[in-house]
Amino acid sequence: MTDPIDFHAWPDADGRFGGFGGRYVAETLMAPLAELTAAYEHYRMDPAFIAELDRDLAEYVGRPSPIYHAERLSREVGGAQILLKREDLNHTGAHKINNTVGQALLAKRMGKPRVIAETGAGQHGVATATVAARLGLKCVVYMGATDIERQKINVYRMKLLGAEVVPVTAGSQTLKDALNEALRDWVTNVHDTFYIIGTVAGPHPYPKMVRDFNAVIGREARAQMQSRYGKLPDALVACVGGGSNAIGLFHAFLNDAGVAIYGAEAAGDGLDTGRHAASLAAGRPGILHGNRTYVLCDDAGQITETHSVSAGLDYPGVGPEHAWLKETGRATYLGVDDGEALAAFHTLARTEGILAALESSHAVALGMRLARDMRPDQAVLVNLSGRGDKDVHTIAAREGIEL
């Protein structure tokens, strides 16, 4: 019998989670990545940096976020108790700011006056523009032209915050293309630019660093569960696009063998239609955006276009740590299609008075599905990673309502 894996000991020094992760980038970026890794490893142990980060998380982001017992929802589903980790209550309305606060502090310490970011739904773009405004950093956000169209409110928010939003018209004009374009900007402007990646993908150290900044979600949740219920939840659920909110919730619980872990991937029109964004459930190991992970691609190795009602999950790759959690069997990744996510959005709104982001609605849907087959004395903790204000136009349009 083999010893249980210490999940907290990964990645290794090369940024590998088992066979996933690494640093698959052009030579030009190797030195900047080494510099970033050294700075991050230094400051993450620096008491002054930690104190400043903690203060920002408390006073600017509004942490800790509460755990809310969704009683009416739980009753309606009939089964386990559904608890919501309310990341939607953070400043800017999603978990994304946990990470941008941290990376912006690092950018400032490293003396980089300009920050760039990629964004899909616009939440990470807004969170980056927000911290850039606060620290007086110049900010450029790359966003696929398709996403700009379906997330107009967030585009305007970024502009109000002083950021320049650059439309990306290459490829499928969504998140993956925005990431390519941000990488091209970074390779061109490495001398004065800090690239704030918004998810746990990209080359090492990003998957680790973004995870660490978001791991506050799970650390808080674990302590909140123990102090309030005297036990850990029976299952965790989070939506997975790149996977930052999910790994943020999961990480503190990875060594708690009694806690089942589930990721909800965007099944779009359905996993069997080919129109989805479920890299783990329906993809294969490959290399994209600087790391080895599960990707959606054809037999020639070309990355395929994805589909999801939620722009934030519309990504053909996934963080390498999730690929590893899948392979080790520690976490289970299941598809939730557009219809099931939208239904969950409405059910949560009607029973609890909470408008969840479409991304998070995938997690709510899977949480409901799991809770149904569990006992009432069990608990499912769902990460409500963002609020749905940004999505009301999308939902209205889909349902034929003119605003």
Added chain:
Amino acid sequence: MSATVHNRIDVRFAALREQGRTALIPFITAGDPSIEATLAAMKAAVAAGADLIELGVPFSDPMADGPVIQKASERAIAAGTDAPAVFELVNRFRAGDTCTPVVLMGYLNPVEIHGRERFAREAAAAGVDGLLLVDAPLEEAAPFQALLSEQGLHQILLAAPTTGGERRAQLASAATGFIYYVAFAGVTGAARLNAQAVSAPVAALRELANVPVVIGFGVRDAASAREVGALADGVVVGSALVERMATATDPATAGATAGEFLGSLRAALDSTAK
């Protein structure tokens, strides 16, 4: 197997050194807009004085490339260009040219999905001489090395302005075939070439390495080719050529366009005998 001794890249650079000439290395995206056009352009390039051909294997997400090569890749993918199509192209080129080295340049995912070992084997069988994987820096390239050399293929490594001294030495000692020096921090085709900035790092690399050093990124015309050609063993011209060929609608025009442009670069390089 010690096939590396007879690798066409080594043979070609040895001959150039003897003649005191600088290698002219065109980059052409395979299958843009068709395999026939690429084949015509390869032949015309050789006729115009190209010494080695870099053949781009298209990838959907070319993160180190500027807009010109991005669009060329999109056209090539739309035309159905995959690894087997590229191997078939090289095979056909070899039927008429057994000497000009061909290096495949691309990104890892298509190679991984095809299968590393299978890719190396089929590339070698088709008559390929080297492989340059843009997103496989030294550390990630290492696992490939044995696989490629077993097939007599060279792995071409990139060096960049951000590559520090210690790493430069590691790179120089691991290099096979030649080292491709990226002239500036940026994407292919950008107008950022500065020969003065390139001079010292390339000289340092040539000092360290047992293989030739070529310069690429930003070579646009005869003047820039002449300027950086004087500093290195070879010059790569990519975006400027691909951009000219983008307007060619048939193989004959593609060949003529490539031949004419490369001829002017050849003349410029030969005007500065070493």
